Structure formats: C-alpha cells, structure tokens
Amino acid sequence: MPLSAPLFERAASAPPAPSGLPLVIALTGFTDAGSAVSGLVDYVRDELDPTPLVVFSNDVLLDYRARRPVISFDQDHLTDYRPPRLELSLAHDSQGQPFLVLAGYEPDFAWDGFAAAVVEFAKSFAVSTVTWVHSIPMPVPHTRPIGTTVSGTRTDLTAAHSVWQPHTQVPATAGHLIEYRLSEAGFAIAGFVLLVPHYLGDTEYPASTLAALDSITVATGLVFSGDDLREQNREYLTKVEEQVAGSDELSRMVQGLEERYDSYMAGSTLATPIIHAGDLPSADELAAELERFLASRPSGDEDKRP
Numbered sequence: 499m500p501l502s503a504p505l506f507e508r509a510a511s512a513p514p515a516p517s518g519l520p521l522v523i524a525l526t527g528f529t530d531a532g533s534a535v536s537g538l539v540d541y542v543r544d545e546l547d548p549t550p551l552v553v554f555s556n557d558v559l560l561d562y563r564a565r566r567p568v569i570s571f572d573q574d575h576l577t578d579y580r581p582p583r584l585e586l587s588l589a590h591d592s593q594g595q596p597f598l599v600l601a602g603y604e605p606d607f608a609w610d611g612f613a614a615a616v617v618e619f620a621k622s623f624a625v626s627t628v629t630w631v632h633s634i635p636m637p638v639p640h641t642r643p644i645g646t647t648v649s650g651t652r653t654d655l656t657a658a659h660s661v662w663q664p665h666t667q668v669p670a671t672a673g674h675l676i677e678y679r680l681s682e683a684g685f686a687i688a689g690f691v692l693l694v695p696h697y698l699g700d701t702e703y704p705a706s707t708l709a710a711l712d713s714i715t716v717a718t719g720l721v722f723s724g725d726d727l728r729e730q731n732r733e734y735l736t737k738v739e740e741q742v743a744g745s746d747e748l749s750r751m752v753q754g755l756e757e758r759y760d761s762y763m764a765g766s767t768l769a770t771p772i773i774h775a776g777d778l779p780s781a782d783e784l785a786a787e788l789e790r791f792l793a794s795r796p797s798g799d800e801d802k803r804p
Contacts, residue, residue, distance in 0.1 A: 505611050506554045506586075515551055515588045517623055520597045520718040523616075523630035524710075525584075527604025528671050531694035534633035537707030539601045541727070548587035548599055552619065554612070556581055561606035586619060591720040598623060604672045613675045617683055627652070628685055629717040630673045631710045633692035635699035639755035644709040650688040651681050655717055661763070662693065688717050695755075704731035 524538045542548060556562075560582060570578040584602030591597065605612050620628060638645065645661040656663075673689065680687045690713040694706050704727045711722045 503558050504555060505558050505608065505615055506552050508552055509550045512549060512551045513588065515598065515623060516596060518626050519623065520720065521600065521620060521623070521625040521628045522597060522714055522718070522720075523600045523628065523673060523676065525600075525602065525604040525630070525632070525671070525673050528669065529632055529634050531633040531635040531692070531696075531699035532701065532703030532706030534692050534694065534703070534706035534710045535631060537702065537704065537727070538631065538710045541707060541711070541722070542589060542599055542601050545723070545726075546589045546591070546599075548585075548589035548601075550585045550587045551598075552586040554584040554586075554602070554605075554615075556584075559584065559605035559607055559612060560603065564606060565603065592723040593721045595720055597718065597720055598625060609672055609675055612672060613679045616676050617679050620680060620685055621683070625685070627718060628677075628680055628687040629690070629714050630677065630687075631690045631692065631713050632671060632673055633694050633706055633710070635696035636693040637755060638693055638695050638759055640695040640698055640703075640705070641756055642759050644705060645693040646709070646713060647691040647693065648688055649691070650677055650686075652686055652688040652717070655688045659690075659713075659716065690714075690717070702734075704728075704734055 524535050524542065526535050526539060530536055565582060567579060567581040569576055569580070582603045584600075584605070586598065586600045589597055589599050600616065636645075646659050647662045647664070648656045648660040650656070677687055677689045690710070692706055692709050692713070694703065698706075708724050708727050708731065711724055711727075714720055715722065
C-alpha cells in the first residue's frame with residue numbers, strides 16, 4: 499500500500515449537504531450483539547437510499563484477510579465482486595428529514611487518521627449532534643425491554659436513558675475513539691450501548707435493531723418506520739417457538755434473570771429503558787419460547803440462527 503494512499507475520496511456526483519444536520523454513526527465490528535448495528539446499516543441502505551458524500555478507502559482501512567469480500571462464481575467465471583463499504587452519506591428519514599450517516603465496517607487500521615477525518619467532517623458540515631450505537635451481550639431476559647447505557651456530552655440523554663452506569667475499562671472500538679475526539683472538540687455527542695440478552699447475542703435479533711433506531715430517534719428527533727422489522731421480529735419469535743422444545747430448567751433460568759432485572763430496576767434511581775414493554779410479547783410467551791429454543795440446541799450448534 500503506498501504511504502500516500504488517500505484515506506477517503508469525495509463522491510464526484512454528490513449533492514451539496516446542508517449544514518447543521520445531525521450525524522448518525524453505525525460501525526459494525528468488535529461487538530454487535532443481536533446484529534443490532536448490522537441490521538441498522540442494512541436498514542439505512544435498503545430503506546433510506548442514502549447518497550454517498552465520502553467513500554473511505556478499503557485499501558487503507560480494511561484487513562481483507564480478516565474480513566474477506568464476497569465474490570460470485572457462475573459455472574465457469576467469476577462475477578459480482580462485493581467489497582465492504584464505509585461511507586459518509588446524506589439520507590432522509592421516513593418523514594423526509596435530512597441527516598448525515600457514517601455507516602459500514604469498523605476500520606481495522608489507521609484509527610487516529612479515521613477519527614481525525616470524522617472530526618473534520620463534523621466541523622465542515624457544522625453538525626448539530628452526533629449519535630452512535632453499538633450493542634453488547636448482557637445477562638438480561640428478553641422478556642424485558644432492551645436497556646441502554648449512554649455516554650458522551652449530552653447529560654440529558656444519560657439521565658433519561660442510561661439504565662446501567664458502570665465504572666470499568668473495556669476494549670475500545672473506533673466508535674469510542676470518535677466519541678472521545680468529538681467530545682474534546684466540543685460537539686454534542688451521545689453513544690448508546692444496547693444491552694442485548696446474552697443468549698440471543700449470536701443471532702440476528704430484530705428487536706435489537708429496533709432498539710437502535712429508537713435510540714437514534716430519542717437523540718435526534720428523526721423518525722423511522724420499523725414495520726418490516728417488527729414483522730421480522732414476530733417471525734423470528736415464531737421460528738423459535740416452532741423449533742424448540744420445553745425445559746423446566748431453562749424456565750427457571752429465565753425467571754431468575756427476570757427477578758434480578760426487576761430487583762435492579764426497582765432499586766435503581768436511573769432511567770427507564772427506551773423500548774416500552776408493550777412493544778414485546780408477554781413474559782409467559784417469551785419464556786416458553788426460550789425454553790424450547792435453548793433445549794433443542796445440540797452441543798456444538800451454538801452459532802445456528804433460528
């Protein structure tokens with residue numbers, strides 16, 4: 499790779515973007531429990547038809563051997579090479595409100611240069627706010643709302659929506675570094691960590707993407723239609739129910755997680771979760787589905803998705 503290789507290129511045909519828009523950041527990578535961020539990136543690209551403004555260089559930022567691109571083989575020749583994408587784009591929500599979105603893979607290399615570029619773009623576009631999301635597995639029941647931990651400079655959002663405020667050290671992501679640099683630069687930024695049930699962390703859990711969208715909504719006022727995702731979530735839970743058999747042991751496990759969750763929330767002076775309980779099936783329905791799902795999974799089959 500030449501040392502002079504550019505970190506990014508501006509899209510030649512990109513329209514001018516208004517200043518003062520909110521910036522949303524969704525980077526897949528190190529932690530993505532429930533495929534929350536992957537689902538968010540897919541939603542933005544499939545449903546909102548964003549227009550790229552800046553395209554970041556894979557040859558500078560991507561470890562191809564760790565994340566190999568997809569290429570199609572058609573009988574006797576290769577077709578449709580699909581490298582990963584990392585782009586800063588202009589998008590519009592379900593009501594036509596414009597916003598900027600930085601979406602794609604988490605860079606493997608050049609984090610300092612990447613974060614510095616994002617800060618410069620935030621300055622040049624005079625963004626109003628910055629919101630980013632990622633997800634981690636937690637020992638919580640999926641019969642309860644998905645909680646969030648909120649960091650950044652927007653203390654109103656932390657007070658309203660951060661249900662868990664630990665004092666700890668964790669492996670950093672590129673999103674953390676961007677938040678740190680933007681905070682230093684004086685931007686209004688909020689990072690939402692979605693607390694996804696650990697036993698669903700390796701699946702594509704549509705409720706986690708819905709929680710990501712709701713987090714962005716409360717931080718920006720942007721509105722997103724989640725009807726398709728809600729239908730996918732219902733289908734997901736139906737498949738769980740169809741594929742698994744019951745287990746008293748796992749029922750007790752779910753009940754134990756529920757009791758711990760309820761006890762914590764009852765004694766907490768912190769915020770309530772963003773997702774309302776009415777958005778989810780009943781505790782009894784989900785507990786029964788979880789029993790059957792986990793009981794039916796054979797040893798060594800932990801990564802299969804319903």
